[in-house]
Amino acid sequence: MKVQPSKTSAGTVASEEKSQLATYKKMPIVAERGEGVWLYSDDGQKYLDLYGGHAVAGTGHSHPHVVAAIVEQADKLLFYSNLVHSEVRARAAEKLVSIAPQPLTKVFFCNSGTEANENAMRMARLASGRENVITFSGGFHGRTADAISATFLGKYRELGKPNVPGHLQAEFGDIESVRKVADETVAAIMLEPIQSMAGVRTARPEFFSELRKVCDSLGIALIYDEVQTGVGRTGEWFFAGSEAGGGIVPDVISLAKALGSGIPVGACLVSEKIAAHIKENDLGTTFGGGMIAMAAVNATLEAIENDSMLENVKEVEAHLRNRIGEIAQVTQVRGLGFLLGLEFAGQTAPIHKGLLERNVITGTSSDPNVLRLLPPLCLRASDIDLFVDELKAVIANLGSQREA
Ligand SMILES: Cc1ncc(COP(=O)(O)O)c(C=O)c1O
Numbered sequence: 001m002k003v004q005p006s007k008t009s010a011g012t013v014a015s016e017e018k019s020q021l022a023t024y025k026k027m028p029i030v031a032e033r034g035e036g037v038w039l040y041s042d043d044g045q046k047y048l049d050l051y052g053g054h055a056v057a058g059t060g061h062s063h064p065h066v067v068a069a070i071v072e073q074a075d076k077l078l079f080y081s082n083l084v085h086s087e088v089r090a091r092a093a094e095k096l097v098s099i100a101p102q103p104l105t106k107v108f109f110c111n112s113g114t115e116a117n118e119n120a121m122r123m124a125r126l127a128s129g130r131e132n133v134i135t136f137s138g139g140f141h142g143r144t145a146d147a148i149s150a151t152f153l154g155k156y157r158e159l160g161k162p163n164v165p166g167h168l169q170a171e172f173g174d175i176e177s178v179r180k181v182a183d184e185t186v187a188a189i190m191l192e193p194i195q196s197m198a199g200v201r202t203a204r205p206e207f208f209s210e211l212r213k214v215c216d217s218l219g220i221a222l223i224y225d226e227v228q229t230g231v232g233r234t235g236e237w238f239f240a241g242s243e244a245g246g247g248i249v250p251d252v253i254s255l256a257k258a259l260g261s262g263i264p265v266g267a268c269l270v271s272e273k274i275a276a277h278i279k280e281n282d283l284g285t286t287f288g289g290g291m292i293a294m295a296a297v298n299a300t301l302e303a304i305e306n307d308s309m310l311e312n313v314k315e316v317e318a319h320l321r322n323r324i325g326e327i328a329q330v331t332q333v334r335g336l337g338f339l340l341g342l343e344f345a346g347q348t349a350p351i352h353k354g355l356l357e358r359n360v361i362t363g364t365s366s367d368p369n370v371l372r373l374l375p376p377l378c379l380r381a382s383d384i385d386l387f388v389d390e391l392k393a394v395i396a397n398l399g400s401q402r403e404a
Pocket of ligand 1: 112115117140141143225226227228256257
């Protein structure tokens with residue numbers, strides 16, 4: 001979409017276009033501030049944000065508890081590396097482990113989703129002494145060398161050429177395809193339990209229990225990339241252990257995005273079985289576990305609890321599914337909690353654009369017929385009502401344009 005800058009934002013858009021690599025298809029918004037589910041642009045427009053800055057604004061934009069914790073920590077100590085102990089880091093690690101499903105008892109902090117996945121794969125290789133990793137068609141795991149080599153979605157893997165060797169592909173949801181490539185050379189099977197970018201693709205609970213069996217019988221580590229599904233997005237802290245996933249718990253969960261409410265932070269939650277093989281200096285990072293990021297993690301998890309956001313996600317998801325039933329053009333609502341894909345009979349690009357023109361931000365996906373919703377976990381039923389009204393108006397407009 002061509003950016004149409006307003007008068008006040010024209011200078012910012014021109015400046016970014018002049019100085020920043022043109023690697024993003026940007027919306028015509030110059031973001032100035034945010035509050036909860038609302039994003040405000042510098043020309044005074046207010047947007048209902050159902051995209052959450054790519055699933056990052058889990059607690060909503062600039063949640064006051066998170067902001068206060070960051071400011072307080074910034075005043076004390078911005079950063080020191082992992083070579084010292086830190087109370088704020090100890091609290092974050094303990095809290096994360098306490099909400100993780102058993103037997104995930106250890107955490108390793110890093111800075112992003114791709115880094116969490118790289119470390120997850122490395123741990124599985126170190127623990128097993130094997131090299132191969134199985135990932136799935138439609139999965140997205142990041143853009144650094146090993147993670148992009150594990151990404152069998154669209155053009156991404158090509159962009160990462162030459163790829164890291166040892167990456168094998170199976171079909172998401174198809175356990176037979178896994179059995180064909182799984183053997184005693186495989187260190188890990190890694191998957192997004194709900195494939196977000198691919199158009200919010202889900203699998204049956206039995207798929208996850210079958211995967212667990214394959215892993216257990218061959219000594220393979222199971223890794224869930226919960227960069228999107230983690231930290232409350234599905235209405236549970238994690239997809240791992242949930243009913244939708246057959247109660248199955250992997251050996252490693254990778255996290256990022258909503259974990260710091262916008263402060264960059266990633267993490268791997270790890271079972272004792274894997275952790276026992278990881279020695280001093282096997283993994284490392286300068287910034288991971290820094291004090292500001294840890295303050296953000298603590299406050300994010302507290303805000304989710306204090307504001308009963310997990311319960312809210314479930315309630316508001318039910319309301320959304322109910323109200324979307326009024327729109328005949330939506331053929332299916334895919335996903336879980338606040339990771340939802342609205343499947344239309346035709347292409348969603350005009351709907352996405354029409355909604356944006358009516359101040360509602362949604363996400364596209366690699367499936368042209370699926371509109372993605374990744375809103376803050378504090379989204380209310382009244383926001384859904386507004387969204388449904390706007391969606392109906394957009395669809396009516398597109399219909400009348402077609403007739404004209
Ligand atoms: C499922 C999943 N894994 C990994 C990543 C990579 O995360 P990051 O961009 O923080 O490196 C993403 C990013 O969109 C993602 O959606």
